[in-house]
Amino acid sequence: MTTDPVASSDASLDPPSFEEIRAQGHRMLDDMLDYLEHIRERPVWQPIPDAVRARFQGGLPAAPAGLSAVHDEFMRFVLPFATGNCHPGFMGWVHGGGNAPGMLAEMLAAGLNANLGGRDHAPIEVERQIVRWMRDLYGFPDTASGLFVTGTSMANLLAVLVARTAALGTDVRDTGLAAAAARLTAYASSAAHGCVAQAMDLCGLGRAALRVVPADGYHRIDLAALDAAIAADRRAGFTPFLVVGTAGTVDIGAIDDLTGLAEITRRERLWFHVDGAFGALAMLAPDLAPRLAGIERADSIALDFHKWGQVPYDSGFILVRDGELHRTTFASHASYLRRETRGLAAGSPWPCDFGPDLSRGFRALKTWFTLKVHGTEALGAVISRTCALARHLEQRILAAPQLELLAPVQLNIVCFRHRGEDADQLNARIVADLHESGIAAPSTTMIGGRLAIRAAIVNHRTRQGDVDALIEAVVALGDPAVAHRAA
Numbered sequence: 001m002t003t004d005p006v007a008s009s010d011a012s013l014d015p016p017s018f019e020e021i022r023a024q025g026h027r028m029l030d031d032m033l034d035y036l037e038h039i040r041e042r043p044v045w046q047p048i049p050d051a052v053r054a055r056f057q058g059g060l061p062a063a064p065a066g067l068s069a070v071h072d073e074f075m076r077f078v079l080p081f082a083t084g085n086c087h088p089g090f091m092g093w094v095h096g097g098g099n100a101p102g103m104l105a106e107m108l109a110a111g112l113n114a115n116l117g118g119r120d121h122a123p124i125e126v127e128r129q130i131v132r133w134m135r136d137l138y139g140f141p142d143t144a145s146g147l148f149v150t151g152t153s154m155a156n157l158l159a160v161l162v163a164r165t166a167a168l169g170t171d172v173r174d175t176g177l178a179a180a181a182a183r184l185t186a187y188a189s190s191a192a193h194g195c196v197a198q199a200m201d202l203c204g205l206g207r208a209a210l211r212v213v214p215a216d217g218y219h220r221i222d223l224a225a226l227d228a229a230i231a232a233d234r235r236a237g238f239t240p241f242l243v244v245g246t247a248g249t250v251d252i253g254a255i256d257d258l259t260g261l262a263e264i265t266r267r268e269r270l271w272f273h274v275d276g277a278f279g280a281l282a283m284l285a286p287d288l289a290p291r292l293a294g295i296e297r298a299d300s301i302a303l304d305f306h307k308w309g310q311v312p313y314d315s316g317f318i319l320v321r322d323g324e325l326h327r328t329t330f331a332s333h334a335s336y337l338r339r340e341t342r343g344l345a346a347g348s349p350w351p352c353d354f355g356p357d358l359s360r361g362f363r364a365l366k367t368w369f370t371l372k373v374h375g376t377e378a379l380g381a382v383i384s385r386t387c388a389l390a391r392h393l394e395q396r397i398l399a400a401p402q403l404e405l406l407a408p409v410q411l412n413i414v415c416f417r418h419r420g421e422d423a424d425q426l427n428a429r430i431v432a433d434l435h436e437s438g439i440a441a442p443s444t445t446m447i448g449g450r451l452a453i454r455a456a457i458v459n460h461r462t463r464q465g466d467v468d469a470l471i472e473a474v475v476a477l478g479d480p481a482v483a484h485r486a487a
């Protein structure tokens with residue numbers, strides 16, 4: 001065997017036999033389609049046995065292994081111990097259920113191995129088409145820009161950075177915040193997601209510069225309190241620059257009064273960003289879209305296609321009304337990224353001019369497939385149905401004397417708990433038991449200082465029977481006799 005690297009340069013990583021890999025690839029595809037077809041027969045989630053966890057302690061492999069052997073390892077030790085969010089009984093956090101065409105598109109994207117940082121190629125046109133669709137959906141102008149990112153945490157961070165440029169000008173990119181005399185302050189409600197404060201932190205503005213405005217009993221931002229906070233900051237010499245409204249709060253699914261926020265931000269000349277991580281796609285559901293009134297007046301919107309849009313992870317997105325401001329927030333000159341008017345280096349501006357990522361995968365493709373194959377009517381119907389299921393769950397809770405509802409049901413999220421002594425501990429135990437039972441997987445949150453079982457119905461596969469199974473299991477697990485056995 002030769003050791004000369006030039007002489008062996010025809011030894012690529014491509015399979016020696018495409019026939020063999022084709023057959024193996026078909027088996028892998030069949031396995032994932034079987035997984036989705038028979039997902040109901042599995043537990044939602046199951047704990048990883050110690051022996052399985054130990055398997056992942058092995059060192060970096062120097063020698064090759066057969067594809068079928070690695071696939072077999074995946075089937076035995078990875079797939080059965082996944083989060084379970086494809087399962088209709090998964091109701092924790094805010095996880096989408098994925099979908100088969102989106103999964104297949106991910107394979108196509110990986111096959112193309114496209115880098116969507118820049119250059120002139122069709123994959124970027126796919127992303128640009130989705131940007132146009134989102135402009136139309138939210139009534140943004142043709143000059144608005146958009147970009148795929150990992151998720152809404154990242155989209156919110158980008159929005160804070162664009163808002164900072166709007167407030168301080170592009171010089172801040174060179175001189176930094178320390179050189180800016182203005183002490184910027186931003187505003188969001190107490191129900192806003194933690195990633196908004198994190199974005200302030202990552203931008204160097206600091207978490208304390210995010211003023212936490214009280215929310216009402218429905219977790220909607222208190223507009224009078226927002227007005228008062230802005231006025232107080234101006235009097236104290238701060239420079240208010242940004243208001244973040246939420247369309248679908250993470251705890252209970254509240255939608256801020258977006259029209260009210262649009263009025264205030266216009267009057268006060270502040271950037272108006274909407275965190276619509278899951279709620280913004282309610283725009284696809286005719287019965288829910290009116291509740292987003294005012295979103296069309298936002299300066300920027302963050303949303304995730306991987307939540308209510310059912311696109312496989314990850315597929316976050318940001319839309320910015322002023323595309324030029326968005327570009328000047330991130331675009332940088334580099335001789336090795338020189339643009340041309342023809343050839344592969346044409347097509348400027350490139351996606352890398354709108355965010356920090358230069359290497360970017362083809363997230364747009366699985367989103368494009370999902371939107372095209374299902375159509376927005378079916379996706380909107382899924383969104384409406386999950387809200388109807390949440391209302392059904394609410395009714396079941398109200399009818400069960402052992403249970404109490406902890407927050408008003410506004411979209412697809414239901415917060416409730418089993419009554420009992422030491423109810424926080426009891427309900428935390430019920431949720432852990434539920435996870436281990438494999439029947440359902442809600443999560444928990446704190447509502448008014450009380451631990452709630454939180455069911456966020458996001459998955460297109462969830463049916464009434466799954467919601468009923470959740471309720472029946474909670475009632476059974478909360479039975480004092482069971483509590484006694486668990487103690």
Ligand SMILES: Cc1ncc(COP(=O)(O)O)c(C=O)c1O
Binds near residue numbers: 304
């Ligand atoms: C309202 C809200 N904002 C932001 C996020 C963070 O989104 P991501 O997990 O995609 O970063 C979430 C996640 O659930 C959310 O519900």
